[in-house]
Amino acid sequence: MAFTKEEIAQRIAKEIKDGYYVNLGIGIPTLVANYIPKGIDVVLQSENGLLGMGPFPFEGEEDADLINAGKQTITTLPGSSIFDSAMSFGMIRAQKVDLTILGAMEVSENGDIANWKIPGKMVKGMGGAMDLVASAKNIIVAMQHINKAGESKLLPKCTLPLTGVKCIKKIVTELAVLDVLPEGGFKLLERAPGVSVEFIQQSTAGKLIIEGEIPEMKLD
Amino acid sequence: MINKVVSGAEEAIQDISDGTTIMLGGFGLCGIPENCINALVEKNVKDLTCISNNAGVDDFGIGLMLKKRQVKKMISSYVGENAEFERQLLSGELEVDLIPQGTLATRCLAAGYGMPAIFTPAGVGTEVAEGKEIRNFNGKDYLMEYAFDADFAIVKAWRGDTAGNLIFRSTSRNFNPVMAMAGKITIAEVEELVEAGELDPDYIHTPGIYVHRIFQGKDYEKRIEQRTLRKKND
Numbered sequence: 001m002a003f004t005k006e007e008i009a010q011r012i013a014k015e016i017k018d019g020y021y022v023n024l025g026i027g028i029p030t031l032v033a034n035y036i037p038k039g040i041d042v043v044l045q046s047e048n049g050l051l052g053m054g055p056f057p058f059e060g061e062e063d064a065d066l067i068n069a070g071k072q073t074i075t076t077l078p079g080s081s082i083f084d085s086a087m088s089f090g091m092i093r094a095q096k097v098d099l100t101i102l103g104a105m106e107v108s109e110n111g112d113i114a115n116w117k118i119p120g121k122m123v124k125g126m127g128g129a130m131d132l133v134a135s136a137k138n139i140i141v142a143m144q145h146i147n148k149a150g151e152s153k154l155l156p157k158c159t160l161p162l163t164g165v166k167c168i169k170k171i172v173t174e175l176a177v178l179d180v181l182p183e184g185g186f187k188l189l190e191r192a193p194g195v196s197v198e199f200i201q202q203s204t205a206g207k208l209i210i211e212g213e214i215p216e217m218k219l220d
Numbered sequence: 221m222i223n224k225v226v227s228g229a230e231e232a233i234q235d236i237s238d239g240t241t242i243m244l245g246g247f248g249l250c251g252i253p254e255n256c257i258n259a260l261v262e263k264n265v266k267d268l269t270c271i272s273n274n275a276g277v278d279d280f281g282i283g284l285m286l287k288k289r290q291v292k293k294m295i296s297s298y299v300g301e302n303a304e305f306e307r308q309l310l311s312g313e314l315e316v317d318l319i320p321q322g323t324l325a326t327r328c329l330a331a332g333y334g335m336p337a338i339f340t341p342a343g344v345g346t347e348v349a350e351g352k353e354i355r356n357f358n359g360k361d362y363l364m365e366y367a368f369d370a371d372f373a374i375v376k377a378w379r380g381d382t383a384g385n386l387i388f389r390s391t392s393r394n395f396n397p398v399m400a401m402a403g404k405i406t407i408a409e410v411e412e413l414v415e416a417g418e419l420d421p422d423y424i425h426t427p428g429i430y431v432h433r434i435f436q437g438k439d440y441e442k443r444i445e446q447r448t449l450r451k452k453n454d
Contacts, residue, residue, distance in 0.1 A: 046391070047321065047322075048247045048248075048250070048391050048394050049247075049391050049393055049394050050391050055450050056448045056449055056450040057449060057450065058449065058450055058452060059449050062444065062447055062448075062449065063390065064249075064250065064392075064442035064443070064444050065250060065251070065378075065389050065390040065391060065392040065442070066390045066391050067247070067248065067250050067391055067444075067445070067446070068391075069247075070446065071247075071248040071249070071250070071301075071445040071446045072446040072448035073444060073446065073447055073448050073449070074448070076390075082390060082391060082393055083393070084325070084393050084394065084395070084396070084397045084398055084425075085247070085273070085321070085322075085324075085325035085394050085395045085398060086322075086325040086326055086328065086329040086398045088322075088325070089321065089322025089325055089326060090326075092322065093322065093340065093341070093342075112345075120310070123299070123306055123309055123310065123316075123318075124298060124299060124300030125296060125297050125298040125299050125300065125318045126297060126298070126318060126319075126320055126321070126348075127297050127298035127320075127321050128297070128320065128321040128322060129320075130320035130322075130323075130342040130343050130346065130348065131320045131321060131322030131323065131340070131342040134340070134341035134342045134343070134344060135341055135342070161346065161347050162345060162346045162347075163346060164344075164345065164346065165344065165345035165346070166345075
């Protein structure tokens with residue numbers, strides 16, 4: 001069974017360590033906040049200018065002046081701080097943020113990522129994604145392995161305009177957990193429960209590296 | 221103290237003419253200068269180049285200026301919430317320069333700090349880098365990006381005083397302080413305008429030297445783009 005979006009988020013949350021400052025992108029990455037392991041201290045950064053992002057507000061407590069980078073109403077927490085957009089990207093560029101989790105439309109076997117533009121169709125802009133991928137020391141991508149037509153989004157080379165080059169090191173999809181090796185290639189680490197290595201192979205257009213037994217992903 | 225107070229949005233923007241380059245603070249609809257945007261729509265100035273992180277939504281914020289075709293060029297990082305914008309862009313009616321959000325903020329900062337350019341890794345190896353100078357520092361490539369050159373910056377603050385000092389509230393701060401520093405002429409609209417001396421100097425976010433005109437805005441709608449709530453038992 002392929003993982004749901006929630007399960008992808010849950011699996012990624014296991015990568016978060018005590019004391020991390022983490023930036024979560026829009027989409028599946030936002031869901032990761034729901035699964036941060038109990039007992040560890042993590043500070044979420046929102047690039048519009050907040051450290052210490054809290055949960056969504058209760059009805060009646062929402063504040064138009066307090067939103068996250070996805071423009072959703074949120075709350076602060078004890079220890080939160082607010083700053084301007086230049087400082088926000090300053091701390092990202094200076095690698096003070098330990099982990100960035102973001103979505104992707106395509107990733108290539110050398111770690112290039114495309115997630116901001118489909119020429120002639122979708123023009124939303126890159127937002128902070130190019131700054132994040134160019135500077136983050138540790139990036140995890142949450143993405144769909146294959147599109148609705150069954151075509152792979154893990155490619156030898158991206159077909160869409162790039163967001164960043166040679167920057168992605170880890171990917172979690174509905175089918176698998178993979179590392180992108182420095183010398184190129186997707187190294188298969190784990191597979192979703194019941195998903196065969198053969199299916200992952202046929203769903204991966206880029207170079208897939210399989211060594212030994214591939215365990216199933218565990219969420220707990 | 222030099223008194224920076226003007227009567228309202230109409231007076232504040234009276235010398236903004238066709239073809240002007242203006243910066244507008246805000247992130248999404250959060251912290252946008254609502255009064256001045258409405259006054260610009262009313263005045264119907266044309267061929268504007270707007271530097272702003274986002275382009276509003278169809279019926280609010282910069283979207284109102286787009287709808288009246290007042291904008292010739294947008295310089296933004298994310299414009300995904302505006303169907304009219306996307307239509308004008310894809311049809312070629314609107315010129316658009318999409319740039320990384322950190323680059324946008326830091327090009328404002330550079331202008332306010334008197335630095336002609338910055339080096340950033342954002343966009344290296346992508347179409348953003350086309351035609352730009354690349355320098356290698358310590359084994360990593362960086363793009364040279366120029367400081368912005370804007371005729372006007374229009375920002376929204378929570379509180380301000382007659383000397384032009386500004387304090388922002390919560391995440392409506394976003395681009396406002398860096399844009400306030402970057403305009404040749406900076407206009408600040410505030411929710412509450414007080415006399416000089418009433419704000420604690422230790423808590424000023426933007427010193428009045430960067431602000432040329434200030435007024436107390438009115439009728440703030442402060443629209444929420446994504447009202448997202450948690451249930452009581454969560």
